[in-house]
Amino acid sequence: MADPKGFMTTPRREWPRRPVEERVRDWHEVYVPGGLLPIISKQADRCMDCGVPFCHEACPxxxxxxxxxxxxxxxxxxxxxxxxxxxxNFPEFTGRLCPAPCEAGCVLAINQPAVTIKNVECAIADRAWEEGFAPPxxxxxxxxxTVAVIGSGPTGLAAAQQLTRAGHTVAVYERDDRxxxxMRYGIPSFKMEKHHLERRLEQMRAEGTKFRTSMAVGRDVG
Structure with a gap:
């Protein structure tokens, strides 16, 4: 750990939210754009680098x-x-949507607010896109x-990306039109704007994954 006393000297600070009167007028994410980067390095300093990292075990x-x-x-x-x-595969999704059982497992949470693990994850993912660390x-x-993946939810997309990168020819079949x-139809934009999803889909297309929409397996294809 960079600062052995960080958990004692630095209080927990979370990603700041936009004012309510501004948020109620749109469907954008509730958090201040870019609001994590000024604070996130110090927040990561609060990690105690435990001998037994229960956060790691708590993370699915x-x-x-x-x-x-x-x-x-x-x-x-x-x-x-x-x-x-x-x-x-998709830390910008989980960094926004995961209920963060890792923070419940954080040893620091025994007697202090836990490390903002979810915010750190999201900051890494966003910085990776900004700096070009996540190319196809x-x-x-x-x-x-060849492999057919049925459904383009987070599990299907992750499986498809791993199989494509392993060298298989993968087609993802989705019964909806998009x-x-x-992540498309069950998560509102104020929790995760859809450009995050579109960006990953373009990355997967560039890697070679094929997508077939409006195709119900068992009805439109055997």
Whole structure:
């Protein structure tokens, strides 16, 4: 950890929200654009780098949370992005939408407010896009195998991206007319604006994933 006393000297600060009178007039995200970067390195300093990181165990994805907290505290954004994307295909989604069981598992939360793990994750993901740390990663060679993924929700997209990067020829079938599943039709824009989803879909197309919309498997295709 960059600051061994960070958890004692730095209070928890969360991503600031836009004024209510402004938020009620639009459907944009509730948080101040760019409001994380001035505060997030100090917030990552609060991570104690525990011998047993319960945050890591509490995360369903097994994110390497202490590792990328340390890298963010040192402002090594490229390495932090690499650590985060090693376990999470879409951190800009989870950084906005996940209920953050990792923060409930944070050891600091025993007697203080937990580390703002979710905010750190979101800051890494957004910085990765800004700095070009998340380019398309097409496979070096194709395996000759084809895979059909049914549904373009977060699980289907993550599976499709991993399979495409492994060299398989992947087609995603979606019964709706637009891609994204729950992230498209179940999540309002004030929680996650849809340009985050569109950006990942364009990355996946550039990697070679094919998408078939308005196709119900079992009805339109066998």
């Amino acid at each position: 994805l097994g994110n390497l949370i202490p590792e990328w907290n340390d890298l963010v505290s040192r402002e090594d954004w490229r390495a932090a992005s690499d650590r985060l994307h090693a376990t999470n 990663r097409p496979p070096d060679r194709l395996s000759g195998r 891609l994204g599943g729950l």
